[in-house]
Amino acid sequence: MSLIAYVPGTHAWRKRRHDELCRDTYEHIQEIVDGEMTPSKAKQLKAHLDACEGCEVEAEVIRSLKEAIARVGQQTDQQCVRRLDDLARRLCSGE
Amino acid sequence: MESGNEVAKSDEEQVRRFEELIVPEMPFLARIARAMSHSQAEADDLAQETLVKAFRAIERFDGRYPRAWLTRIARNTAINRDQRNREFLLADEGVVEPEPAPDEVTDPEDIVVGQQMDETLRAALDDLPPDFRIVVQLVDVEDMTYQEAADVLDIPIGTVMSRLHRARTRLRRALSGTSLDRGAAL
Numbered sequence: 001m002s003l004i005a006y007v008p009g010t011h012a013w014r015k016r017r018h019d020e021l022c023r024d025t026y027e028h029i030q031e032i033v034d035g036e037m038t039p040s041k042a043k044q045l046k047a048h049l050d051a052c053e054g055c056e057v058e059a060e061v062i063r064s065l066k067e068a069i070a071r072v073g074q075q076t077d078q079q080c081v082r083r084l085d086d087l088a089r090r091l092c093s094g095e
Numbered sequence: 096m097e098s099g100n101e102v103a104k105s106d107e108e109q110v111r112r113f114e115e116l117i118v119p120e121m122p123f124l125a126r127i128a129r130a131m132s133h134s135q136a137e138a139d140d141l142a143q144e145t146l147v148k149a150f151r152a153i154e155r156f157d158g159r160y161p162r163a164w165l166t167r168i169a170r171n172t173a174i175n176r177d178q179r180n181r182e183f184l185l186a187d188e189g190v191v192e193p194e195p196a197p198d199e200v201t202d203p204e205d206i207v208v209g210q211q212m213d214e215t216l217r218a219a220l221d222d223l224p225p226d227f228r229i230v231v232q233l234v235d236v237e238d239m240t241y242q243e244a245a246d247v248l249d250i251p252i253g254t255v256m257s258r259l260h261r262a263r264t265r266l267r268r269a270l271s272g273t274s275l276d277r278g279a280a281l
Contacts, residue, residue, distance in 0.1 A: 030260055034234065036241055065263060065270070066235050072216050073126065073236030080125040080139050087143055088118045091150045092110050 021048040130232035166247040219269035227262040
């Protein structure tokens with residue numbers, strides 16, 4: 001990369017800065033979607049997400065997958081729950 | 096100074112605490128036992144053994160975070176279960192989950208919708224190793240933070256993050272190419 005990439009305001013500088021943010025954001029997208037980032041870091045990376053289609057798509061994929069997992073994972077085997085309720089009742093009654 | 100009798104709670108009091116704190120969590124217990132098991136039959140056994148242990152130990156429970164307490168008991172019970180569960184003990188180091196190739200990274204539109212998607216995802220979740228599946232269950236379904244999941248599973252937070260990432264990568268791969276309705280959200 002030429003030295004011009006380090007001169008603020010040039011096209012090469014903006015591209016280098018964008019690429020750095022892309023790598024940083026991509027690496028931390030999971031934490032952003034899971035709400036596990038510090039607010040200041042999340043704010044910086046979210047600004048990049050808003051401006052970068054590739055990173056935004058990746059975030060949306062993880063967000064959609066997370067929602068689907070939450071929906072499917074909430075399904076509970078009702079027979080298992082009934083057996084546990086019966087067992088709890090027996091334990092509490094001293095049977 | 097309080098006597099031993101004053102400190103000790105009556106059996107009736109312990110039963111009341113168990114009913115109040117633990118019994119409402121039976122659906123949660125059923126879900127995490129399933130996430131820690133290879134089959135529903137194994138999950139039933141794990142959930143019931145966990146419940147009996149919780150009942151016997153209720154006197155030592157401080158009453159805070161029943162779900163975290165139940166998860167720890169279930170995890171320890173799963174570890175001691177039988178030879179098949181040795182994999183639960185193994186760290187995942189050395190098992191490298193390949194990143195999806197660029198052409199198999201799933202677009203939001205590229206994930207199937209509706210009931211068929213749920214069935215595909217259910218099957219993909221069942222195919223995950225239990226030590227991956229329980230992390231996904233705790234973070235994505237039960238809304239635990241990385242730190243909370245790490246604490247109840249007694250693993251480093253970095254392991255929670257890597258298992259979560261690798262599990263999601265597997266799930267994305269399982270769901271890719273099954274689009275029914277381009278442009279529809281999940």
